[in-house]
Amino acid sequence: MRFPTLFKGQVLEEWRIHSAFVGKRSFSLFPVGVFLLSTALFFLFSSFRIAVPDRTFLSAISFSFLFLGLSVGAFGMFGQEVLNRRFGQASLLSYSSRILPVGERELFLSFVAKDVLYYSLLWVLPISLGGSLAGILFQRLVSIPPAIGVISLVFGGLATFLLGISVSFAASSVFSRSAILGAGFLSASAYLFHYFRSIAFSLGNSPEKIGIALALTFFATCVFRTDYYEEGEGARRKRSSRGKFFIQEFGPFKGRIALFLGKDFLDFSRSGGGAGKIVFSILLPLGILRLALLKIGEIIPGFALSNGIFPIFLGIILASTYSWFTDSDFSGNYSFLPVKTEELVYSKIVGTVVVSIPLAVLVLGISSKSFLSFLIGLALTLAVFLHSLGSTVFVSGLYPSIRLYSFGEFWKYSALIGIPASILAFFEISGKGELALFASLILVVSGSFLLKTALLKWGKGDVEGLFF
Amino acid sequence: MGKENLALETAGLSKRFGKGGAEAVSGLTFSVKAGEIFSLLGPNGSGKTTTVRLLTGQLKPTRGTAKVLGVNPEKNPIGARELVGIMPEQETPPSFLTAKEYLEFCARIRGLENPEGVSEEWLAFFSLEGERDYLCKDLSRGTRQKLMFAQAFMHRPRLAFIDEPLINLDPFFQKKVRDYMKEYAKGGGTIFFCTHVLEVAEKICTSYGIIKDGRLVGKGRISDLKRKKRSLEDEFFRVATNGPKGKGRAGLP
Numbered sequence: 001m002r003f004p005t006l007f008k009g010q011v012l013e014e015w016r017i018h019s020a021f022v023g024k025r026s027f028s029l030f031p032v033g034v035f036l037l038s039t040a041l042f043f044l045f046s047s048f049r050i051a052v053p054d055r056t057f058l059s060a061i062s063f064s065f066l067f068l069g070l071s072v073g074a075f076g077m078f079g080q081e082v083l084n085r086r087f088g089q090a091s092l093l094s095y096s097s098r099i100l101p102v103g104e105r106e107l108f109l110s111f112v113a114k115d116v117l118y119y120s121l122l123w124v125l126p127i128s129l130g131g132s133l134a135g136i137l138f139q140r141l142v143s144i145p146p147a148i149g150v151i152s153l154v155f156g157g158l159a160t161f162l163l164g165i166s167v168s169f170a171a172s173s174v175f176s177r178s179a180i181l182g183a184g185f186l187s188a189s190a191y192l193f194h195y196f197r198s199i200a201f202s203l204g205n206s207p208e209k210i211g212i213a214l215a216l217t218f219f220a221t222c223v224f225r226t227d228y229y230e231e232g233e234g235a236r237r238k239r240s241s242r243g244k245f246f247i248q249e250f251g252p253f254k255g256r257i258a259l260f261l262g263k264d265f266l267d268f269s270r271s272g273g274g275a276g277k278i279v280f281s282i283l284l285p286l287g288i289l290r291l292a293l294l295k296i297g298e299i300i301p302g303f304a305l306s307n308g309i310f311p312i313f314l315g316i317i318l319a320s321t322y323s324w325f326t327d328s329d330f331s332g333n334y335s336f337l338p339v340k341t342e343e344l345v346y347s348k349i350v351g352t353v354v355v356s357i358p359l360a361v362l363v364l365g366i367s368s369k370s371f372l373s374f375l376i377g378l379a380l381t382l383a384v385f386l387h388s389l390g391s392t393v394f395v396s397g398l399y400p401s402i403r404l405y406s407f408g409e410f411w412k413y414s415a416l417i418g419i420p421a422s423i424l425a426f427f428e429i430s431g432k433g434e435l436a437l438f439a440s441l442i443l444v445v446s447g448s449f450l451l452k453t454a455l456l457k458w459g460k461g462d463v464e465g466l467f468f
Numbered sequence: 469m470g471k472e473n474l475a476l477e478t479a480g481l482s483k484r485f486g487k488g489g490a491e492a493v494s495g496l497t498f499s500v501k502a503g504e505i506f507s508l509l510g511p512n513g514s515g516k517t518t519t520v521r522l523l524t525g526q527l528k529p530t531r532g533t534a535k536v537l538g539v540n541p542e543k544n545p546i547g548a549r550e551l552v553g554i555m556p557e558q559e560t561p562p563s564f565l566t567a568k569e570y571l572e573f574c575a576r577i578r579g580l581e582n583p584e585g586v587s588e589e590w591l592a593f594f595s596l597e598g599e600r601d602y603l604c605k606d607l608s609r610g611t612r613q614k615l616m617f618a619q620a621f622m623h624r625p626r627l628a629f630i631d632e633p634l635i636n637l638d639p640f641f642q643k644k645v646r647d648y649m650k651e652y653a654k655g656g657g658t659i660f661f662c663t664h665v666l667e668v669a670e671k672i673c674t675s676y677g678i679i680k681d682g683r684l685v686g687k688g689r690i691s692d693l694k695r696k697k698r699s700l701e702d703e704f705f706r707v708a709t710n711g712p713k714g715k716g717r718a719g720l721p
Binding site: 238270329330332335338 | 524526546547549550554555556558559561562563564565566569573574576577578601602603619620
């Protein structure tokens with residue numbers, strides 16, 4: 001049985017990658033941090049419990065797990081992280097398909113299983129349990145016995161997460177064969193999600209829905225397994241000289257910053273992850289968020305969500321694109337060249353801004369009802385974006401995807417972003433939009449300060465601790 | 469020999485990873501003259517790579533100092549890396565640049581005047597014209613190694629640190645690289661060469677150091693060994709394994 005050996009090896013490898021970087025204790029405590037934060041957030045949400053029906057509330061939770069699954073799957077499949085693993089840069093185990101009698105398909109399945117285990121332990125279970133605790137303590141799940149509520153939330157959460165991740169992997173697998181088939185598969189999945197939205201796990205009938213979700217997960221996994229495309233020699237192809245443009249200059253940027261930006265964008269476009277990342281980690285979450293906010297707006301009269309809340313989330317989500325640039329690069333590429341860490345961090349910040357501002361304009365342009373609301377939304381989005389980006393870079397430097405799995409740094413990050421975002425949201429919800437706009441000016445200042453401090457902070461550790 | 473002729477010198481250079489851990493490199497004191505090909509030899513895990521990383525400012529020493537072409541790599545790591553060329557053993561070119569783009573990228577980072585010309589020159593040197601537009605991830609290991617060698621020498625540094633440059637190359641290119649290194653040293657360049665292939669070290673190096681458990685346990689000149697009619701391999705086994713050649717080969721696994 002090779003699968004258990006591979007699975008065990010990959011689980012250990014993942015544990016060591018993270019614990020070596022952030023410390024065993026800090027990594028082990030990470031789910032505790034998520035659990036505590038989730039309990040606190042569910043407690044805050046419970047203030048809406050009169051206005052938002054239980055069914056809607058739990059649907060929203062189910063959807064967030066579906067999302068998490070989709071995003072993890074999308075990042076896992078499209079991201080450079082996986083490509084690194086596939087080509088043996090970051091993981092010796094991924095290389096074993098070339099040197100041991102192990103197929104890439106089998107290796108990849110164990111990789112997916114490992115990801116499912118980790119994300120379940122790090123995110124899904126702590127969030128579900130946090131929600132359950134808040135539900136029991138604050139009588140959120142008052143209409144059913146607490147034990148059933150907990151089981152419903154935990155298993156429902158796991159099932160939706162599994163569905164999301166398996167659909168992502170299956171979709172990417174079909175895409176690698178044919179874009180048309182892939183588009184068809186995604187359309188079918190979108191319909192499926194729509195269907196799930198209407199029958200999302202609710203208190204009374206969870207076991208059936210969980211059963212359906214698991215059956216669909218099994219189906220999607222089978223699609224992925226049978227259709228998985230193993231890259232062979234045929235994949236090697238010449239590239240046009242368009243890279244030349246990127247290497248010499250990048251838009252208005254010239255010199256070394258243009259070099260790094262150009263390389264980042266080439267990585268982004270050639271790793272095959274560009275479209276997937278934009279769809280799965282930006283457009284899809286934003287679309288569903290927008291729908292959810294509108295839905296809540298319908299339930300709570302006078303809840304002016306369309307203007308204020310959405311741009312806050314948009315700013316936070318756009319700032320997370322910073323990890324696209326950091327994940328697709330590898331600091332070993334520079335350790336032997338005369339390159340300052342500060343330059344690298346700066347180029348990733350600029351790259352994030354270059355990607356995010358047009359996306360903000362596009363998304364708000366589509367979703368705003370008037371030019372004024374577009375302008376207000378844009379101002380809020382950019383302020384939150386700048387502050388969130390500053391916080392991310394300040395806390396995690398070049399390794400957000402690894403460092404944020406530290407208990408302490410996760411809390412720093414959550415507090416730095418969560419507190420100002422909550423204050424802004426509070427102003428928006430209480431109809432004090434002008435105060436929110438004023439507060440956003442403060443965020444511009446704090447964001448700029450954090451970015452400047454982050455460059456100094458990470459620039460100091462030019463060598464040790466940054467290159468590994 | 470005056471200090472002005474030294475390409476690098478160290479005094480008590482040491483590195484300890486983590487608190488309470490053993491020293492990976494301990495009290496290294498040696499120097500390499502300009503124009504030499506110096507070979508750092510040692511068993512696996514003896515501290516060769518850590519030494520190179522300390523000398524090129526990729527790690528900070530726990531104690532001791534180093535000077536590389538007159539620059540302290542601890543205090544000025546970027547300055548040191550600007551002056552020298554480095555070919556690490558493990559790193560490979562970034563996956564999603566083509567061979568040509570990668571060489572141009574490095575040439576531009578180093579501020580060379582004609583990056584395109586330099587990159588073409590090196591592609592031609594390694595007969596890589598047919599590979600220039602393929603992504604580095606799709607290139608063979610040997611080809612990627614050639615690119616790493618090219619980036620280390622493209623700015624004609626006065627000192628180059630190279631780690632196992634021949635291991636994936638075919639005999640033709642092994643000879644070509646060896647010849648290049650000899651010519652480079654004749655022109656006044658210095659090479660700090662890490663290898664396990666003692667025959668190659670003996671053929672092209674002028675001096676050597678042997679490191680074991682992080683300590684320098686032997687050093688000397690190849691010409692002195694030849695005078696004593698001893699091979700580098702004999703010397704290596706004498707000081708690095710404390711025993712005659714072949715000790716420990718008790719049987720197959």
